[in-house]
Amino acid sequence: MRIAVDAMGGDYAPAEIVAGCLLAAQQFPDTELLLVGDETALRAQLPAALPANLVVWHAPDTIAMDEDPAKSVRRKPDSSLAVAARLVAQGEAEALFSAGNTGAVTAAAALLIGRLRGVDRPGIATVLPSRNGWAIVCDVGANVDCKAEWIVQFGVMAAIYAEEVEGIANPRVGLLNIGEESSKGDSRSKSAHELFQAAGLNWIGNVDAKDTFRGVTDVIACDGFAGNLLLKASEGAAEYFVDLMRAALTKNWQTKLGALLVKPGLRQMKRKIDYSEYGGAFLLGIKGLVVIGHGRSNAKAVASALRRTRMGLEHRLVQRLETRFSPPEASVAVG
Amino acid sequence: MRIAVDAMGGDYAPAEIVAGCLLAAQQFPDTELLLVGDETALRAQLPAALPANLVVWHAPDTIAMDEDPAKSVRRKPDSSLAVAARLVAQGEAEALFSAGNTGAVTAAAALLIGRLRGVDRPGIATVLPSRNGWAIVCDVGANVDCKAEWIVQFGVMAAIYAEEVEGIANPRVGLLNIGEESSKGDSRSKSAHELFQAAGLNWIGNVDAKDTFRGVTDVIACDGFAGNLLLKASEGAAEYFVDLMRAALTKNWQTKLGALLVKPGLRQMKRKIDYSEYGGAFLLGIKGLVVIGHGRSNAKAVASALRRTRMGLEHRLVQRLETRFSPPEASVAVG
Numbered sequence: 001m002r003i004a005v006d007a008m009g010g011d012y013a014p015a016e017i018v019a020g021c022l023l024a025a026q027q028f029p030d031t032e033l034l035l036v037g038d039e040t041a042l043r044a045q046l047p048a049a050l051p052a053n054l055v056v057w058h059a060p061d062t063i064a065m066d067e068d069p070a071k072s073v074r075r076k077p078d079s080s081l082a083v084a085a086r087l088v089a090q091g092e093a094e095a096l097f098s099a100g101n102t103g104a105v106t107a108a109a110a111l112l113i114g115r116l117r118g119v120d121r122p123g124i125a126t127v128l129p130s131r132n133g134w135a136i137v138c139d140v141g142a143n144v145d146c147k148a149e150w151i152v153q154f155g156v157m158a159a160i161y162a163e164e165v166e167g168i169a170n171p172r173v174g175l176l177n178i179g180e181e182s183s184k185g186d187s188r189s190k191s192a193h194e195l196f197q198a199a200g201l202n203w204i205g206n207v208d209a210k211d212t213f214r215g216v217t218d219v220i221a222c223d224g225f226a227g228n229l230l231l232k233a234s235e236g237a238a239e240y241f242v243d244l245m246r247a248a249l250t251k252n253w254q255t256k257l258g259a260l261l262v263k264p265g266l267r268q269m270k271r272k273i274d275y276s277e278y279g280g281a282f283l284l285g286i287k288g289l290v291v292i293g294h295g296r297s298n299a300k301a302v303a304s305a306l307r308r309t310r311m312g313l314e315h316r317l318v319q320r321l322e323t324r325f326s327p328p329e330a331s332v333a334v335g
Numbered sequence: 336m337r338i339a340v341d342a343m344g345g346d347y348a349p350a351e352i353v354a355g356c357l358l359a360a361q362q363f364p365d366t367e368l369l370l371v372g373d374e375t376a377l378r379a380q381l382p383a384a385l386p387a388n389l390v391v392w393h394a395p396d397t398i399a400m401d402e403d404p405a406k407s408v409r410r411k412p413d414s415s416l417a418v419a420a421r422l423v424a425q426g427e428a429e430a431l432f433s434a435g436n437t438g439a440v441t442a443a444a445a446l447l448i449g450r451l452r453g454v455d456r457p458g459i460a461t462v463l464p465s466r467n468g469w470a471i472v473c474d475v476g477a478n479v480d481c482k483a484e485w486i487v488q489f490g491v492m493a494a495i496y497a498e499e500v501e502g503i504a505n506p507r508v509g510l511l512n513i514g515e516e517s518s519k520g521d522s523r524s525k526s527a528h529e530l531f532q533a534a535g536l537n538w539i540g541n542v543d544a545k546d547t548f549r550g551v552t553d554v555i556a557c558d559g560f561a562g563n564l565l566l567k568a569s570e571g572a573a574e575y576f577v578d579l580m581r582a583a584l585t586k587n588w589q590t591k592l593g594a595l596l597v598k599p600g601l602r603q604m605k606r607k608i609d610y611s612e613y614g615g616a617f618l619l620g621i622k623g624l625v626v627i628g629h630g631r632s633n634a635k636a637v638a639s640a641l642r643r644t645r646m647g648l649e650h651r652l653v654q655r656l657e658t659r660f661s662p663p664e665a666s667v668a669v670g
Contacts, residue, residue: 131575141513144521178476178563186479186560209564210571225521226564228513232544233565237572240466240548244607245580248600258596265583265590272579 001030001313003306004093007037008062008080009100011295014038017099018045020302025051027303031310034093036084038062059083065295069103073111081105085112088288095309097280099293099302106142106283106292113288116318118325121146122285123154123224124292125161128234129272131215136162137176138284139224140231146223148191151175152199155221157284157321159201164315165282165308168218174207176222176230182206188223196221209233279304282312285325289318336365336648338641339428342372343397343415344435346630349373352434353380355637360386362638366645369428371419373397394418400630404438408446416440420447423623430644432615434628434637441477441618441627448623451653453660456481457620458489458559459627460496462613463569466550471497472511473619474559475566481558483526486510487534490556492619492656494536499650500617500643503553509542511557511565517541523558531556544568614640617647620660624653 005021007014014037021033032053035042039058046056061079063072073082081100085108087093096113098105106122115122123139138158143150155173162171175192177185182193184206196203207217209230222230245266249259279301283290291309294301312318340356342349349372356368367388370377374393381391396414398407408417416435420443422428431448433440441457450457458474473493478485490508497506510527512520517528519541531538542552544565557565580601584594614636618625626644629636647653 129575131578144513144524176564178479178560178567189479189560209567210574212568213571213575225513225524226561229511229544229561229564230568232513233547233568234572236545236548237569238576239545240464241573241576243466244604245601248604249597251600251603255597255600258593258598258600261593262584262590262597263593265586265593266580268586269579269583 001095001310002032002034002093003095003097003309003313004034004036004057004084004087005306006081006084006096006098006100006105007035007042008059009098009105010293010297011065012298013099014041015045016298017302018042019299020297020306021054022046022051023299023303024306025054027307028310029053031306033306034084034087036087037080057083057087063101063104065101067101067104069101070107070111072101072104073107081108082112085109088290089113094313095289095291097291097293097305097309099295099297099305102141102292102295105290109283109286109288109290113286113290116285116287116322116325119157119285119321120153121150122283123150123157124281125154125158125284126231126281128212128220128231130213134166135212135215135217135220136166136171137220137222137227137230139222140227140281141224142283143224146188146225148188148195151188151192151221151223152195153285155196155201155219156199156324158219158221160320160324161282161284161317162218164317164320165311170202171218172204172216173201173219173221174204174217176212176220176226177206177208179208180206180211192221279306279308282308282317284321287318289313336430336645337367337369337428338430338432338644338648339369339371339392339419339422340641341416341419341431341433341435341440342370342377343394344433344440345628345632346400347633348434349376350380351633352637353377354634355632355641356389357381357386358634358638359641360389362642363645364388366641368641369419369422371422372415392418392422398436398439400436402436402439404436405442405446407436407439408442416443417447420444423625424448429648430624430626432626432628432640432644434630434632434640437476437627437630440625444618444621444623444625448621448625451620451622451657451660454492454620454656455488456485457618458485458492459616460489460493460619461566461616463547463555463566464607465548469501469613470547470550470552470555471501471506472555472557472562472565474557475562475616476559477618478559481523483523483530486523486527486556486558487530488620490531490536490554491534491659493554493556495655495659496617496619496652497553499652499655500646505537506553507539507551508536508554508556509539509552511547511555511561512541512543514543515541515546527556614638614643617652619656622653624648
């Protein structure tokens with residue numbers, strides 16, 4: 001397995017990306033990592049003797065975190081992201097990982113690798129913590145102004161992802177909405193609700209944002225605006241909660257003493273909601289495996305994301321999606 | 336001041352509604368409460384000698400929490416909600432409070448009391464906890480499929496509410512979106528962003544769901560779908576977090592001992608995010624003050640909501656909104 005890594009993308013690139021790749025190279029000796037970026041910058045972060053499964057692939061240019069996504073990809077064909085995407089398009093690598101500008105990664109994937117036949121819009125799938133572990137949300141921001149049909153496709157793709165990569169048999173699929181009844185929501189939600197019933201999924205109906213944390217569903221389908229809102233709101237609420245807790249625990253000597261005692265329990269809790277334990281979001285619907293890391297990815301998050309990327313390759317996620325969206329013609333006519 | 340209370344609306348009605356009114360009647364001797372509902376049911380919860388400022392107003396019918404909102408209001412003119420709304424429409428009371436079915440309260444207000452001239456759609460404004468205390472979010476669910484113009488009106492009304500009721504001078508107003516840049520979001524968000532610039536507000540631009548908890552804005556304007564999502568997501572995340580914390584604190588004898596010590600700090604923290612401390616959501620844009628309580632309102636939440644209702648009357652919120660949306664003609668022509 002070969003993974004092309006955009007080594008210049010991310011808030012802490014290239015240092016943390018390179019460090020994460022070194023970790024992953026050691027953990028997964030069967031996986032080859034193509035570290036794409038400015039060779040001088042990358043060598044400065046690497047040991048003199050590289051691991052056998054890590055290769056530096058020079059790309060002189062870089063796309064910044066705040067550049068216009070589509071334009072930057074078109075204007076910078078020699079950027080680490082564009083070069084890494086072309087390695088996948090040309091079959092030199094089977095997967096792309098980038099912790100760079102999400103919009104630019106999405107644009108590079110769509111423009112340079114291309115969409116799977118039958119998929120209208122690729123969607124970003126990521127995880128939201130819940131009582132049972134995680135729920136998969138798709139789309140979380142690649143698409144706004146969505147049609148109901150696209151939302152249903154996000155649900156179908158995320159269900160295949162949940163089954164293949166997360167190992168959830170017959171995953172439950174729900175539509176993110178503002179109430180459980182089928183009559184709830186805006187007109188698009190109502191159309192999507194109807195289409196979902198015929199989509200051949202383990203469809204459980206509408207789920208509201210509160211229930212998603214209660215583990216009522218494995219897959220949450222939504223348009224990118226709502227999905228992004230859900231994700232950011234939960235991140236914001238968690239951050240706010242941690243702040244409040246810190247203040248509560250350092251209130252006086254008594255609570256400070258108590259804080260020392262509860263620390264091991266809280267550390268375990270933090271692990272449960274820590275994105276770096278999970279790592280990456282999958283861009284589903286592309287003719288190659290594409291995993292997007294959090295902009296703030298550190299080495300540990302990069303290594304986690306590469307482990308998940310490897311799982312996607314192992315479980316042939318892209319091939320499964322392809323089969324579902326454009327099934328091969330039956331070789332023998334029936335009837 | 337007279338407030339008509341729908342005593343039969345809410346998951347714990349009439350017991351907790353009546354108990355809350357008894358609390359409020361004692362706390363606010365200058366405020367008269369009209370307790371609207373089935374007289375027999377209400378008397379069963381009341382002491383033989385009523386407080387001087389509490390009156391029972393008989394209404395034989397009740398609207399259930401899960402009834403169709405608009406239909407139930409039309410079909411049940413003698414329901415506690417419809418009777419209470421008519422008391423406001425006829426000037427017998429200045430404000431309506433109900434912890435009943437939110438959709439039915441919104442429908443009763445629009446149909447029986449009526450919209451303020453110049454307001455396209457009434458919006459529900461409620462509070463979201465943030466680092467500085469609270470932010471006001473409007474709309475949180477009265478309207479889906481919103482036009483950009485309505486979202487701007489929600490922002491204008493919520494700013495007046497923040498100023499008059501919450502005492503925030505020159506409140507900062509932001510548009511809930513999936514990124515801060517003006518180019519972000521769906522087409523409706525982009526139109527609203529443009530319209531907001533000319534709305535004469537202390538406009539701070541787009542805010543993302545994460546930043547809302549950081550106290551970057553006093554008012555969050557949004558369509559009802561997004562606002563409801565934000566609210567429910569934060570409620571769900573808080574609930575999930577409390578569950579995790581409980582598990583962390585009861586892990587072993589050491590954490591249990593620590594939990595005893597940190598308890599006073601945590602109790603204070605709980606108060607900060609407890610809806611019953613705040614009480615009610617205001618339905619803005621109606622020709623009378625309308626406050627909607629949480630369905631799960633207990634007596635304490637009802638009393639808090641009635642305190643806020645009183646503040647709305649004291650600060651003449653409806654009159655301020657009226658002046659802004661349909662200003663009286665200038666009596667002398669200028670120029």
